[in-house]
Amino acid sequence: MVRLALFDLDGTLVDRQTALSDAVTRLCRSRALSPDAEHWLRIELADRATVDDFARLREAFGLEASAADLWKEYVDLMSSTVTCRPEVIEGLTRLRAAGWTIGVITNGASDIQRAKLAGTGLASLVDGVAVSGDLEIRKPDLCLFELAATRCGVSLTSGGWMVGDNPGGDINGGHQAGLRTIWLRGRPWPDGLPAAHHVVDDVTDAITVLLNESE
């Protein structure tokens, strides 16, 4: 029997906020950016980052470097800064050993999300990855969930689980994809969304739920 577990990346498997803060600090030092530019970056990149943000940065602050160069440096900094805690790596390793198929489904630009997966060592632990930038579709779009399952070599019709921190994208998206869901609490829960099957404080607790699952 196939057991599929899909995981969100940012705020679920990795702590994007800490990595973002460090990467912005290092980028601003490297490029000698003004405090205003640094403040701008911290606000504009808070939820996600794309090369377009660096085109706007360049325009707003009259920078000479190309948007592509700034973006590349940012991607390199993020991939070297972001970490996945050892207990999360260990948990995923145990899931695999228990026969689970593991996928990552994430909203973001393809290059940076894949650089983060490689930089954290997660890439070698997952069977398939679907990044919204691959197809320009975002969670909760069912198509991205279907892509994640296909890249894991399975079908959503066999069921499975979705683990994430975003009520709409991860939990409602997973629900609409016919998956059972585990929510990492933190954000406010919007009215009207179906409840997650489990609510936990940390992704390692979610992995424990899956390991205890005896379907």
Ligand SMILES: [Mg+2]
């Ligand atoms: Mg997230």
